[in-house]
Amino acid sequence: MLKEIGCLLDDNYMPTLADLGYNKEDIESISTVDPRSAMPEGYRGGETFALSRVKEYTWGSDLIQTYFDTRNNMIGPNYSTKFAPWLACGCLSPRYIARECSRYEELRVKSKSTYWVVFELLVRDYFRLFAMKHGDAIFYPSGTVKQKKEWDSNPIHFQAWRDGMTGYPLIDANMRELQATGFMSNRGRQNVCSFLAIELGLDWRLGAEYFEEVLLDYDASSNWLNWQNGAGVSLCTGGRLNRFNIVKQSKTYDKVVST
Ligand SMILES: Cc1cc2nc3c(=O)[nH]c(=O)nc-3n(C[C@H](O)[C@H](O)[C@H](O)COP(=O)(O)OP(=O)(O)OC[C@H]3O[C@@H](n4cnc5c(N)ncnc54)[C@H](O)[C@@H]3O)c2cc1C
Structure with a gap:
């Protein structure tokens, strides 16, 4: 108990899954990623991994150039940005993505695909405003x-x-x-x-x-x-x-x- 209280008082302490009550079997099963998953290396939480995905999707691999043509596909890590989980958890800012898209358009190429990534972020914004307006409806x-x-x-x-x-x-x-x-x-x-x-x-x-x-x-x-x-x-x-x-x-x- 004293150890638990000490942990809570330590700003740098990050609880492990075991601390949160998961047993060994649960931990093993959630630590194994199915290689057929949309993100075969697994989704890693936090801003560092979010920013590295943005960098890779834009500057690293230029996948952003083909987004418009691939976005309706269903298999693999590259047909769409896969930014959504980081956006939903607040690890990634939509404004940051939009700024990176503009920079990419200036320094590399502007296309229907670069436009469309920002357009989808606007759809996301629109739903937020729509929900604020309509409340529990x-x-x-x-x-x-x-x-x-x-x-x-x-x-x-x-x-x-x-x-x-x-x-x-x-x-x-x-x-x-x-x-x-x-x-x-x-x-x-x-x-x-x-x-x-x-x-x-x-x-x-x-x-x-x-x-x-x-x-x-x-x-x-x-x-x-x-x-x-x-x-x-x-x-x-x-x-x-x-x-x-x-x-x-x-x-x-x-x-x-x-x-
Ligand atoms: C029934 C249903 C439920 C959905 N539930 C969610 C949800 O809970 N959370 C969620 O983030 N998205 C949801 N979406 C929207 C969309 O399917 C996901 O945002 C997208 O598949 C996430 O993958 P991605 O990041 O690779 O998207 P990309 O295609 O790369 O799009 C880039 C970003 O634009 C935004 N975006 C794209 N399409 C939509 C859309 N239709 N509505 C709102 N934002 C969009 C997301 O933030 C996404 O990360 C839902 C769609 C449907 C049809």
Whole structure:
């Protein structure tokens, strides 16, 4: 007990996972990264790793030059920036990224891709402002559009979706990736969201709540408002329903599996 109090009083003391109550088995399982993960070397927390990813994505590898063409892909570390978990935890500033993009445009090349990274950060800002304006309506079943709709809550359907057991390879692979790694591509998120809310007709909040539990980059505004968009209950899109045709999406974005 005295040791614990001493640790808390020491400014430089960083508790270990064991201090936080995790057992050996838990620690081993979360310290092992699946090599198929979107970040095969693992997401390392903190500003130092966040800044090194920004540096590598821009100046180091020039991946920023191809962002516009690759951003809808689903496999590997390089199709998108992977900045989201650091942004969500406050390890990385969106203004810093935007400044680095401008510097890159000045010193190397300006393109649709450099523009689009900043555009996505603006989408993130927009969702924050939208959430501030609409308050707790971002959590209503009828969404910010306040459109009454009967949602199903079949627990077997929800469990099949959550565990990646629907029988649709595109949905199942994405859900299993999320469960194993805490990350899923944006294209994957759009598909699994549409599948839950539109194909299964389940209450979209079940999906949003599950994402809240497992996403490394969970952010209240981005998560709940993207879910509202997918479920067709968001004022952002005027309540428009944008159904994702899962078979067509598989053929376009997951060619290896669907051919
Ligand atoms: C159903 C659903 C739930 C989502 N939940 C979250 C969430 O909880 N937290 C979160 O940060 N993003 C969320 N997103 C948005 C998006 O999927 C992730 O930001 C993106 O996949 C993270 O990967 P990245 O950093 O490589 O993104 P990139 O494609 O490299 O984009 C760069 C940055 O722009 C921002 N951004 C990009 N797309 C969006 C978007 N649609 N909405 C808001 N910001 C965006 C993010 O901060 C991202 O890091 C969700 C999308 C959907 C469809």
